[in-house]
Amino acid sequence: MxxxxxxxxxxxxxxxxxxxxxxxxxxxxxxxxxxxxxxxxxxxxxxxxxxxxxxxxxxxxxxxxxxxxxxxxxxxxxxxxxxxxxxxxxxxxxxxxxxxxxxxxxxxxxxxxxxxxxxxxxxxxxxxxxxxxxxxxxxxxxxxxxxVRDDVDAAAVGLLGCGIMAGVGAAINTAQVQRGESVAVIGCGGVGVAAIQGARLAGATTIIAVDIDQTKVDQALRLGATHGVNSREEDAVEAIRALTGGFGADVVIEAIGRPETYEQAFYARDLAGRVVLVGVPTPGMRLDLPLDDVFGRGGSLKSSWYGDCLPSRDFPMLVEQYRLGRLDLDAFxxxxxxxxxxxxxxxxxxxxxxxxxxxxxxx
The missing domain is CATH 3.90.180.10 (Medium-chain alcohol dehydrogenases, catalytic domain)
Incomplete structure (x- = not known):
């Protein structure tokens, strides 16, 4: 009934x-x-x-x-x-x-x-x-x-149902971060910090957290970032380049969904680098980039919807990473x-x- x-x-x-x-x-x-x-x-x-x-x-x-x-x-x-x-x-x-x-x-x-x-x-x-x-x-x-197994904290693993999966998946599934690569994440809310955790899980060695809020930058540093940039105080593109040998990051993940931060992501990546948009734009927002720069810089521009996840594949795997102490869901x-x-x-x-x-x- x-x-x-x-x-x-x-x-x-x-x-x-x-x-x-x-x-x-x-x-x-x-x-x-x-x-x-x-x-x-x-x-x-x-x-x-x-x-x-x-x-x-x-x-x-x-x-x-x-x-x-x-x-x-x-x-x-x-x-x-x-x-x-x-x-x-x-x-x-x-x-x-x-x-x-x-x-x-x-x-x-x-x-x-x-x-x-x-x-x-x-x-x-x-x-x-x-x-x-x-x-x-x-x-x-x-x-x-x-x-999923029932011997883990329901409150922690349940967050895989949306935001955490979006961020982790943006790094692992969409960007396909490789061991030893450099990753910058612009926007350090829940999704951005999850992307940082995903980059760490994938084996990135330089992980740069970028935000205008120093509290969020500090939090990202505690949760897996190796470097922090307060973009209210310094130019995000130049800071990311300085931390990556002057070249730019292999992967830049934009976790805000705004044209100005997407442009930062575009120019903060290395030649042939990847940009991943996981931040959700407001309807009607527009992006203006020189087409010759899009061509000349090579690489790829991707959007990540739900972290390009397959729940039946990714949820159990990430729960196991949590159990093994490699993914800190409790911190969220x-x-x-x-x-x-x-x-x-x-x-x-x-x-x-x-x-x-x-x-x-x-x-």
């Missing part, structure tokens, strides 16, 4: 968050109901509140989550009831042209649950990124569930909060006071 549980909803653009009763239906074919354990507070959720993702209000917020599968629908083979899972927003179809080419990490037809969760009056909810995990339970496509958990504390967590996030606040829905 459908279940009524508590969830965090925003009913209109910039409206107050509300903890309300929501109705979670029994899972249909290919679907699963997941009892939420933890959910990180991500910038994307705030974009939903501000109407920056769409206008399909009301939204059920939250997406960076771990949980336990409590029910599955017909035909589900990916997971079993009782399994601990990390939720993802890339349930691959297995049939589109990307999947057919053996590149499911670029699946062009990812999907979510067919049924809708609702308010108690029947109003359909739009779950954030097809997940909606600021709730006691949620309904997802079974392919959005990646089984700045605080553990309840559903009622999400508003305050958004404020702290916007001020750069936390890497991640994590809602503990069930302990």
């Amino acid at each position: 459908p279940q009524t549980v508590k969830g965090v909803v925003v009913r209109a653009k910039d409206a107050p968050l509300e903890i309300v009763d929501i109705v979670v239906p029994d899972p249909g074919p290919g679907e699963a109901v997941v009892d939420i354990l933890t959910c990180g507070v991500c910038h994307t959720d705030l974009h939903y509140v501000h109407g920056g993702v769409g206008d399909d209000f009301p939204y059920l917020l939250g997406h960076e989550a771990t949980g336990v599968v409590s029910a599955t629908g017909e035909g589900v083979t990916e997971v079993e009831v009782g399994q601990r899972v990390i939720l993802n927003w890339r349930a691959v179809c297995g049939q589109c042209r990307a999947c057919a080419k053996g590149q499911p990490q670029y699946c062009f037809n990812t999907h979510n649950a067919e049924q809708k969760m609702t308010l108690t009056d029947g109003t359909e909810l739009s779950p954030a990124l097809g997940i909606g995990a600021f709730a006691e339970k949620t309904l997802v496509a079974a392919g959005q569930c990646t089984p 958990v700045s605080e553990r909060i309840g559903l009622a504390d999400i508003d305050e967590a958004f404020v702290k996030m916007s001020k750069g006071q936390v890497l991640r606040s994590v809602v503990e829905v069930a302990k």
Whole structure:
């Protein structure tokens, strides 16, 4: 039977968050109901509140989550009831042209649950990124569930569900950082620091953290960067070149999503170097670069969407790196909060006071 549980909803653009009763239906074919354990507070959720993702209000917020599968629908083979899972927003179809080419990490037809969760009056909810995990339970496509071991901190590994995977994947999957290479990361919020951790995991020997906030630079130095640059006080391009023998970095990862910082990334790389954009631009932003410079500098300019990850491949691997002490996910958990504390967590996030606040829905 459908279940009524508590969830965090925003009913209109910039409206107050509300903890309300929501109705979670029994899972249909290919679907699963997941009892939420933890959910990180991500910038994307705030974009939903501000109407920056769409206008399909009301939204059920939250997406960076771990949980336990409590029910599955017909035909589900990916997971079993009782399994601990990390939720993802890339349930691959297995049939589109990307999947057919053996590149499911670029699946062009990812999907979510067919049924809708609702308010108690029947109003359909739009779950954030097809997940909606600021709730006691949620309904997802079974392919959005990646089984992981249950002897690790749910709050830490759940962050792989979005921001941490985006950053680590930008370094490992998109940039394909190699042992001994130099990497610069512009923007040292959660995604940028995750990219620094990814570069370290891949074997980079020079890892340069760049930000206008010295506190963030210092934090990045504690979490894997070998050098720090306060770009409010010195020219980022010249500083990166000075730290790489005058040549520029092999890889520059832009983790902000602004034209001016992307231009810094473009000119701070070595000839034939790689630029990776993982920061999310505001719609309408434009970039102006001399085409002869694009040609003359060679290399590659890439965008990284969700760290070009394949959750079934990357989540378990990164959980093992965490267990082995090679990936410090614990450092990203700045605080553990309840559903009622999400508003305050958004404020702290916007001020750069936390890497991640994590809602503990069930302990």
